[in-house]
């Protein structure tokens with residue numbers, strides 16, 4: 001097993017720190033608008049929001065190179081934004097418009113852009129993990145030096161797909177990073193109702209890989225842990241499992257009554273809201289002024305409103321396009 | 332069947348499913364229910380709400396582990412229990428498929444009948460919710476292709492009660508395909524304990540000119556089409572197979588022998604779809620009474636796209652049924 005010094009602080013200059021903050025705010029702003037648009041009946045289908053978990057996507061993707069791969073989940077908007085997807089084409093996909101990343105065929109749960117290294121959000125819990133491992137295998141075979149990171153929830157660790165993929169990636173020393181987003185719940189059931197071993201980083205031991213506990217509400221902690229895991233992966237030392245403790249501030253999906261948790265718990269976690277604590281910290285440390293922060297927020301809002309207009313004004317795909325792009329070779 | 336029903340009541344499919352499970356849990360201690368959030372939320376769409384409080388020991392939340400949900404149901408079924416396991420969407424059947432294909436469906440046969448497998452798997456097809464390709468699928472045709480597991484499709488509230496009860500009391504594995512698009516449908520249901528026997532089709536509307544064989548959402552579309560066509564003096568008989576495997580050949584072919592024309596409509600993709608099996612059986616059994624080849628309506632071999640106009644494009648609707656029937660009549 002390779003050793004990973006989890007407490008090793010990486011040097012982040014001011015610009016890099018502001019970038020991490022900006023990415024988190026981009027996700028928060030996007031998700032907050034999606035929430036109201038969904039409530040207003042503008043968006044079809046199911047929507048699972050990432051609000052509260054922004055530090056993970058921002059920290060992990062911030063540490064990845066553009067050419068690296070990710071796989072995502074049903075709660076995937078944040079991963080897409082952090083991996084460089086544009087608001088306008090994402091929003092258009094949520095509206096089911098032809099200008100969306102998937103031409104309207106995917107929707108909220110399935111945004112993918114292989115060109116941006118995103119092998120897909122996924123509606124099947126756990127399914128992305130072996131796919132991520134496969135991308136890591138491909139990198140190893142091609143000698144490309146790329147790394148693959150798979151995001152998945154605590155609930156997904158109960159799937160066989162997770163176990164099989166972790167074992168394979170460890171056996172073959174693949175350049176893979178498993179990122180558990182432990183938001184304490186899978187749907188309406190708490191972690192301890194679903195997992196015999198609730199300390200999820202302990203699972204890593206059984207695959208002989210480093211299991212790293214990460215503060216998923218602290219973007220710099222996520223960034224540092226991911227950087228260490230990626231370095232090991234690129235050096236040929238094999239995969240790691242990052243277990244990021246976090247919380248989803250909203251329901252499992254929009255419309256969830258949240259009968260299974262109480263306000264005290266939610267408020268306790270909200271005190272650790274990365275979009276409260278991190279801007280405060282950067283301002284306090286003189287990295288950013290209040291005014292600059294407000295400008296960032298306004299800039300993002302303006303871009304977002306333009307994206308919504310873009311999505312609204314885009315056309316629906318032609319009905320016949322439902323029959324297009326099933327195969328590479330039509331016969 | 333057996334029990335004398337005293338009249339009917341009007342309930343929804345959703346209510347019928349909950350009621351039946353509650354009654355069967357109350358009647359037989361060997362029955363238990365397991366699946367994701369079945370006790371806390373009441374399973375998918377909250378269908379079983381409150382059941383977990385009624386039977387805390389026997390309505391069990393599981394981890395997100397479909398292999399274990401189905402596989403442990405099988406093991407329990409082989410050793411004296413009558414489990415009802417839930418797989419939230421039929422698209423998720425891919426995860427526990429080995430348990431279904433090689434274990435549930437084969438163990439009785441491979442032991443030459445030495446073990447009964449009274450296992451019920453509940454799942455649901457979805458269409459019309461813009462839930463995209465993985466969550467929106469009709470997959471009963473895959474299970475029809477596996478000898479050793481019986482396949483039923485719930486379309487009406489009476490089906491929901493009759494078929495679910497029959498499945499639970501049946502000594503063979505039965506997979507019950509519900510459909511998200513019919514949960515809120517209301518209809519008359521006989522009061523008291525009754526079953527729709529496994530292997531029995533139902534005539535949902537009598538007619539003379541054309542037989543439409545349909546399941547689930549398409550059954551309701553077929554009934555609506557029949558209503559519209561009646562105004563044009565075309566009399567449509569609507570048949571619900573209810574059990575897709577084994578098919579009630581007598582009832583289905585019997586209707587076609589009478590009308591001489593048949594349209595089969597289902598949401599499975601046409602290539603290898605349930606429509607093909609039905610059309611073949613009907614053609615074999617009613618060939619000399621058929622005036623036209625049996626017509627098939629279904630999905631033209633693509634997954635379900637997310638965008639509303641795309642999803643509407645690929646599924647048959649009432650207009651499609653009306654048009655097809657008109658061409659035959």
Ligand SMILES: Cc1ncc(C[n+]2csc(CCOP(=O)(O)OP(=O)(O)O)c2C)c(N)n1
Nearest residue numbers: 075123124125153154155156185186187423
């Ligand atoms: C194979 C499969 N089973 C069940 C579901 C239904 N489902 C969707 S999200 C979810 C909970 C996932 O929990 P977790 O992995 O912790 O991710 P989170 O939603 O908390 O981000 C479930 C059970 C599914 N999509 N796929």
